[in-house]
Amino acid sequence: MARSTLVPKPIRRHPAAPRAKRLLGRMLIYAALLSWTFICLFPIYWTVTTSFKSAIDVTQAHLIPWIDFQPDWKGWRSLGLSPDTLFGTSTARSEFVNRFVNSIITSVGAALLALILGSLAAYGLSRFRYKFAWMRNDDILFFFMSQLILPPVVLALPFLVLYKALALLDTRFGLVLLYTLSVLPIVIWIMRDQFNAIPIELDEAAFVDGLSTWGAFLRIILPLALPGMVAAFILSLVLCWNEYFFAALLTSTDAKTLPVMVASQTGSQGINWWSMAALSTAAIAPLVLVGIFLERYIVRGLTTGAGK
């Protein structure tokens, strides 16, 4: 710091490199930003536009609607979601809606269950000192976090056998349990950080006012922790919505989720590009919307702890 007064400022040292170099730097930065924007958006753009193309537009690589090709509801018609088929009956649509509802129920259910279990455990770990055999608070937290490293394959086959015995194969409830397990460590991580940020004096004040441990938690602390809960919930929702591995192994007809449906269509030969594109668009649309409108919660959820 002291040296800074001795060394002249860089601008004065390089009088020949003022505005032009700066401008070039700016341009490079924006060029890089825009090219990565293209990389991020082009696959999405391609998928959405392909769902409106006919065969010839696909084979001739037409890209821009109305100029290159005439958009048509072709892909959406095959899903039963185009304007002219929307009110008729369609087996494709009812299957799609069924998968969509399954995805919503399993992901929302799992995110909620994980949020309840995780918030309780996180509050306990942030406020009280536990001792279980040799395990202290840090060990218990590590125990929960260590489940993150468990690859799904380790649990998948035992679960297949167990669920068969429990008659939980191909049920939404079975999936909810597994998804809860996969996001629980993340929820505990985020929520513990959230509770740690709330001063313990608030609990103290609540006790003085005559609230019990649970009363203080439910009526004073929980409302304050709401932003963290929303972040944890949305992050869990995204992870569960995209989950494929367990769903592919453990569901067959009733509880199939959207990713499984997309995957099974990909596998079949001779599938039309436009209907695949429509299906993919429909599958990613909810999350693109979540990404655009709830971005700050996701960022908040992701950066808890790791950003410190």
Next chain:
Amino acid sequence: MQNPVPASEELHLKPAAARAPGSRKTAGRALVALASLGFALVLLVQILHTTGTIATGFSDWRPILIAYLMWAVAFGTGQVLTRGERGQRALFLLPAVFFTVAVVIFPTIFGIYIASLDWNLSSVEGPRFSGFDNVRGMLNDSYYWNALGNMIFYTVAVLGEYAIAFGLALLLSAEIRARKFFRVVFLLPMMLSPVAVSWMIGKSLLEYRFGPAATLARYLGWDNPAFFASPWMARLSIQAMDAWVSIPFIMIILLAGLQAMPKEVQEAAKVDGANGWQSFWHVTFPIMLPVSITVLIIRIIFKLKLADIVINVTAGGPGGATDTVSSFIYRVYRDRSNVGYGTALAMVYLLMIIVLLTVLLRLSKRWTQKVV
């Protein structure tokens, strides 16, 4: 069981009245004992029924699940009754613990048992104990070792993802307009399901005949733009897709780290006459090292689970060149219904992951201590 001690004695010390009186203690103990007895009884009946010793029993094991749930509730109530305030505190942790025991610990132990069986779900004969036969089979399974070799490639490739993500994070933390727009756009790929990405990129963008990427490659002079034909090209394509999905995650965490960095540090470097590269390499990078190591380890953990994209785009081909351990085990089950062998492979893989991560965590502790 849990024995919560207040975080600070004077703060959470409750009046003596909060301690449970003798009669409640007895009631609590009786409740837990009764519930345990009931649970054991239901379990015993069902085991005897399944083995065919007695006729009465349930058609499936679902009642065991309900019995476990009821036992857990009774146990929690018992804790409150016997231990009063301390029991109430234990109640915060107990649901998550019981849940984890039921869906992680028990299935994992059960998995170790399955791994020692010769069990093909599609064959008529049931499971047969085979000891270490599965592990012995694994040693001779060149496909499994090949998949493990691929995992090394995929894991090392995390460094490339990290480099790109760091670049993007630096761009986003520069003085730019429309920062929010770029941040949302850069985050989008992470939101998409890998399965949809498999189709969007793997099966259509990179399609040999009329995928735009193939068209572009032909235009640029590559006559035969087959992204999934040669082993290395296929591996790189899969890696590129996975990178597309996961770079945003690394980027967001690095960006948070950059924004938390004190501004004075960089200004001081600038004043000292450091150019862009010097101030990055000698100031920014060392300060970011702890965050970097954290995010790299998290990313490696997730990378070791890579399966969705491989299953859906190449199914491990060509000739197993893109196989990950997860996708290989998935096919062992899907194509051969071999539960015992698949589980044995998964268990060995889990052991390897645990060893690898323990080493990584140890090393990372040493590295970060050296710098900070």
